[in-house]
Amino acid sequence: MDDGGSDIQALIDAMARLPGLGPRSARRIVLALIGRRPGQMAQLSALMARVADHARPCARCGNISDTEICPICDDPRRQTGEICVVETVADLWALERGRAFRGRYHVLGGTLSALDDIGPEDLGIPRLLSRIAKEEVQEVILALNATVEGQTTAHYIADALPEGLRVTGLAQGVPIGGELDYLDDGTITAALRARRNF
């Protein structure tokens, strides 16, 4: 394709490799950026350069941050004593959007996998255990995905945790607004088993 400039084509190609984008949406984005008021594209580029320079995993919890300790770990208003274990930073952000949890997090960065040679050390599980001792944690919430890999990893962590600690997992059931007819059988079975008094 001859689009009038190799840098423009290179930018489209690079954008097309981002998750959820393809050649068509990348072309649309690049054309929109070029068509906007001057400076807006340069601003986006500068912002991206700053994030590329500074974004790194929080030394304590693994959240992405542009400071060594992320704002959640650094916030004195967050409750100590509760650690919520999640697979990814995206999961942490999803929980934060819910605003229901006021403790701190621990990001594993994945799940245990013999096939991919991912062991407990790769997921920072020893670091989690040392945090539990140091930060006087009373409850660990295992908020891993409800997948086979997530639940296998959750069981491994639950077994590794010291005695006397409260260990919980997210409730499973019908999502808010969910229609039974569209739910998978496993979820319906789990919701029925965990039924509550009305």
Add this chain to the structure above:
Amino acid sequence: MDDGGSDIQALIDAMARLPGLGPRSARRIVLALIGRRPGQMAQLSALMARVADHARPCARCGNISDTEICPICDDPRRQTGEICVVETVADLWALERGRAFRGRYHVLGGTLSALDDIGPEDLGIPRLLSRIAKEEVQEVILALNATVEGQTTAHYIADALPEGLRVTGLAQGVPIGGELDYLDDGTITAALRARRNF
């Protein structure tokens, strides 16, 4: 949302405003960029800065280019004598992907609109007329969208063109691979009216 850094959140917000993206896809893209090998995000940022600096409309045809005259206008192998008029740069790129047209283009940048106060000058129609005189054009292909606005603009241009010029439009009909049952009535009617010997 507390995601661990205002630059990161600002980047997500900026990406979420791009066409076709929203908060969820922007978060996914930014996390993927942070998670990739170091340098890749900086590269994308540098590429974007270069395009922001250099991309501009070709002085002759209006295609986006990082040179004053775009590679298509500048290519001596392209036929002179044929100008294909399109609404947007995206349309030009779409035609180039087809590799069927070997002449040159003229990008209007929109359609005539009394409501939005867009007149012939805003679309570079006087510039098109002077190109036709200067470049010894024999055929003008009006490749505007098959919408009311596109066809109104096409008729206006056809009326403004000098006598003795061949003026054509794209054929209308059933798309390749198209199924009649899924086509709108207008397309089927147009395809039937323009039927060919088999």
